[in-house]
Amino acid sequence: MEKDLINSLKEMMGISPGSQLEMIFDSVSQVAPYVGKVITSYKIYRLEKRFKNNETRISKIERKIESSSPVITDFIKGKVFPFVLEDLLNEAQDDKIEFILNGFETVIDKKITEEDKIIAYFDVVRELRVDELKTLFNYDHTYFTLLQEKRKSESIDYRKEIESWKLNEGYYKYIKSKLSTLGLIKRDEKDVFEEIIKFVEEKFQFDERNDFLAKNRLSSKLDRKLESYELTQFGQEFINFIVNK
Known part of the structure; x- marks a missing residue:
């Protein structure tokens, strides 16, 4: 499985057999398990497991990359795939892997080449936990x-x-x-502004009648509106x- 994983990574990154880049990649692959031993080994094991669990989908993504234009293919392998690989390697929550791969496919399917925007999207994916998503x-x-x-x-x-x-x-x-x-x-600022105006007007009426229960209900209603996004x-x-x- 480890050889399959390394070969798949090389192919997706566009590393040619026998090139200097392949020699560097192989050297890092051999040294990496000894750097931060337990952590690195666990991450590699987790990455292998994620590749295995998503094998069919990753093969589909590889075919999409191969059928793309040379410009898009170079951009994906050189710019996008390193972000995806980093997230697949470092992401702590397995439930987020689906969304990382979805983002990767979106770039390919929609031929997105705005590097800053792609980085922003993947940055946000890293920031959010599953509950937040x-x-x-x-x-x-x-x-x-x-x-x-x-x-x-x-x-x-x-x-x-x-x-x-x-x-x-x-x-x-x-x-x-x-x-x-x-x-x-975001809060709907127009809606909140109108609610505050209405609150002030109705509160004035309730103050005149000393209707404390109505004022409390009104305050609760405004609080809910302020928490509306x-x-x-x-x-x-x-x-x-x-x-x-």
Whole structure:
């Protein structure tokens, strides 16, 4: 399996047999297990396992690369594949591998050559954990419904899972804050502004009547509105990238 993995990596990176680059690659492959011994060995084992689990898909990706134009092929092997390989090697959560490969296929299928944008997408993939990705998908109702259908056979209900996180207010706020910081979701500023104006007007009326219960209900309603987010354009583009829409 190890030889198959190394040969597959060489082919995808465009390393020619007998070239100086192949000699360097082979030298690094031989030395690597002795550098950071346990960690490196475990990562190589995990990478082999991920290649084996996705063997059919990776073969399909290889065929797509081979059928691309020379310019696109060179760009993918020289610029994109190193990012993908790094993520396949270092990513701690197996559930994210599907999205890394989806992103790789998106680059190939849509012939994306904007290097900065590709790097940005893969940077965000690295930043987000699985729980955060699930929460992000919840803002794309079309994809979330498809995801639920796909996961029915696994008896997974993502909506119930996300609702359970809401009970842990601090954790759920942390997730939304992180998604917002990365520019993936935002508050609907117009909607919030209108809600605040309405809040002030209604609160004035309740103050005059000393209706404390109504004021509390109104405050709770405003709090919920302030915590209401929607996808940004970048957030939608990122989802499209990692689900290959």
